[in-house]
Amino acid sequence: MIADGAMRRTRVLVCDDSPELRELVSGALARNPALEVVATAGDAAGVARAAADSRPDVVVLDLLMPGAPPDVLVLAVAASAPRSRIAVFSGRATETLGAAARAAVAAHVDKTTPLDVLARRVAELGERDDPSL
């Protein structure tokens, strides 16, 4: 994404209930120069709040978070930040989501995916910016 001659980095919200994973995933994403981690969250209420406050381009979302079942969590993020793209990063199969939640997910990255590959996928999602949104 180019704006005013400078590269605009993709703003990312990282959501995982494991503090260790939040830190490691954030660190791996921050190593990609196209990405900027603007917030993290560790439970469903925090995710919805951070999604609304930080206006991320991409939300990296674990599906098993305290405070809400996966479908509710995904739909809450979609409602809180309708312009954000949701990248599910989970050990759960996307097939376990209902149709409405599945439709709200822009990408599913298995939790076993190397973190540098995750970073590339998130950067690609950020590049798919639609100015009409």
Added chain:
Amino acid sequence: LSRLAAATDGWSEPGGTGASMAVLAHQLGETAAILDGYRHVLADAQGLDADAQHAARMIGLATDRVRRCADDLMHLTTAVRPPDEAVRSQPAKALARAYEAMRSDGDRCELVVEVEPPPAVSVEERELERLFLHLLRAVVAAAWDAERAPGVRLQGARVGSLVQLVLSDDAPVPPGPDRLFEPGAAPRGRGPWVGAGVGAAVCRRIVESHGGRIDSGLAVGGRLEVTFTLPASAR
């Protein structure tokens, strides 16, 4: 997890095997992500001596091994999708993608692959790739101690509404070569490519959920042949 457990066809009792597998896959997946995160932290560290660099590489290999186990269990719990007649996939392409995915892992993986492109089948490409991934991994595991790279050959032909595919290889033949896909059969080979040891079960579930059948046996010349049928693409 109840929906995932219900999707595992026969493991759907509350707290049953399907749900346990899904939880285990999830936990292993998180472990792989944590290991991978620390591998990156080490890779970024300055001034590591040779021993520390070796340790970082070993963490990478351990991560691959954990990742394989997690993926295996997830494949097992999701390999029961109903067939979709509108789907069309090329077996040769799926085989190539599976081999490419294996070669991107850190563990040693060399195969000599020959393909006579079979007809298209009505199986989702991702499922077909997983099927070949597990079949190829079994070959690499069988040849783990061998000095030369094993060769595999894929052939196929349309038989009525089905495509019959044959994947043969020249890796060392396991005991009971005609029983590899029977429930409870021991995994073929050894080493990290064995993963969670459920590859044959994943293959069987993918094939049978599409109304096909999978068998193994010895061909003339001593090659091991895996023969399976999948619905032919209607398009």
